[in-house]
Amino acid sequence: MHQRYDAIVIGTGQSGPSLAVRLAQAGRKTAIIERKNFGGTCVNTGCIPTKTLIASARVAHTARRAAEFGVMLDSPVVVDMARVKARKDLVVSQSNQGVASWLRSTPNLTVIEGHARFESAHGVMVNGELLEADEIFINVGGRATVPDLPGLKDVDFLTNSSMMEVDFLPPHLLIVGGSYIGLEFAQMYRRFGSEVTVIEGGPHLIGREDEKVSAAVKEILEGEGIQIRLGAKIQRVEKRGDLVLLTVSDNGASYEVSGSHLLLAVGRIPNTDDLGLDKAGIKTDARGYVVVDDQLHTNVTGVWALGDVNGRGAFTHTSYNDYEIVAANLFDNDKRSVADRIQAYALFIDPPLARIGMAEREVRASGRPALVGTMQMARVGRARERSETQGYMSVLVDAETKKILGAMLLGIEGDEVIHSLLDVMYSDAPYTVIQRAMHIHPTVSELVPTLLQDLTPL
Structure with missing residues (x-):
């Protein structure tokens, strides 16, 4: 059997579905292939389920601290893990089924379930059928590393x-x-x-x-x-x-x-070992990631790699940004590039750790003159009100250009607050723009201008 398409998307992680729909809407006869779980890591085993579990864990933790807030519980806190899992499964299934339904209902888009392997630069085999297209987009993600430990x-x-x-x-x-x-x-x-x-x-x-x-x-x-x-x-x-x-x-x-x-x-490894990349002549690096340029082209004309598999980011938001970059270049005559994005990620413990741009050691290694502002979360009214005063905030600024180089917020709501700094970085504006802004009281964000008013040499 042989089928011809204009475009083939392999994998339904964060970037694949949006790109497949955009391709189909643009008039390209498109196929999207998924071997297991629609939605990829984020929906099934990553962001959505883990943050749902974290939410349940936070409720248990807060309940145990209820007396600190003057709330007296009649009995000890009991966690029913079966119900915790059932809640997580419900949230996951809504997202998983939502992705599958969206794809199946999109005109001009064929959904194929099975494992895809390249047979040539522009041909993949799925369920014994050869599919060919001039444009192929790899979005196969990664999986947990299993170390070689004795025993x-x-x-x-x-x-x-x-x-x-x-x-x-x-x-x-x-x-x-x-x-x-x-x-x-x-x-x-x-x-x-x-x-x-x-x-x-x-x-x-x-x-x-x-x-x-x-x-x-x-x-x-x-x-x-x-x-x-x-x-x-x-x-x-x-x-x-x-x-x-x-x-x-x-x-x-x-x-x-x-x-x-x-x-x-x-750690994680890319799902490239059983993809037949050698038959397509697609290059990978020493760790197995598909090598791409700043527009996410592979070394093979007409083949792109998006998401975790390209080694250019390991997050849901970097994967979706990959989609935006590819779509902008393909359809909008907008020369977007991976080189334009600023590193941003968070560790979702409680309180969260949020990071953008350069770390302090990276700024020091660069040798550039820099300023730093630091504030303990204990100074933040919102943190005191909620009895969550752990952590601190730190912002790094170029002493000559006044541009923000990076920031670290470890504290209550830091994963949300940090975007005010990130947006100033994207606007290429000096730190004084946010330093002089009037923020709402009482919030965590209101202390960002204060943080920037007392900068010292790094």
Whole structure:
């Protein structure tokens, strides 16, 4: 069997569906292919389900603190994990089914379920049928890395995907990996009621961040009773009775850590190993990511790669921005580029950590003269009112151009507030624009101008 299309989109993650619909609406006969879950990582095992679980965990945590606010509960807080999971599943199914229905109802767009593999530069095989198109868009995403640990093959373990099926409370959850995914699950399950131990091989948590940021996050998590082991290199994993046992070394000393369940959160790898890219002549880098230029073209004419698979971003928002860049260049005569976007992401623990632009160590390494403003969240009225005063805010400014270089907000509502700084960066305006703005009281955002009024040399 052989089918000819104008365009083929492989994968229904954050960028694929929007692009497929735009292609179809532009008159291109389009096919979109999905091998498993419509909506990709974000909808099924990433942002939507984890933030839904985090919301349940926050309610449990707040309920336990009710007396601090003068609210007296008649009985201890009990978390029903089956109901927590059922709520998460409902939210996920609404999103998952919404993506599938949207695609299936779009005229000029054919939805195909199956695993696509390239047979040539412009041909893919799906379910034994060859599909060809002049334009092909790869949006196949990534998956959790499973490290090669001695003994791991004999032990049951969890990843961010299989954690979505957990409907019980692990008595003691061991988490290997102290970065974004691992720490979100750590706080979440500690608030549900599990004992939690995080094992991180590096010298500090979330290794891409400045050390003082990581130290502040560590203090917050340890304050909730999460055990954190840094500089911990795992030598062996084994099953001992009902427990999972990790043998860990630290500067030559060896010790054991045991728990009831094991979650691996040590990174992500792209889904390119079973895509037939070699038959298409599509280049990948040493880690398996598809190599693209700033307009997301691969080295093969008429083939693009969007989302996590291209290694140019690892977030839902970067994937959607990839769609916007490709669509702007294809349809709008708008020469948008990945090079134009500013790094922005968040760690959704509570309080959240939000980051844009350059980190302090990156600014120092650049050698440019810079200014920094720092404020403890304890100075923020909104934080005091809610008894959530942990964390601090920091903004970096170029001393000569007065442009904002980057910012870090670790504190209540920081993941929302930081966009006021991000938008000033995108407008290429000096920091004085927001410094002189009048913000609403009482909010967290009102302290941003104040933060920028007391800058000191970095």
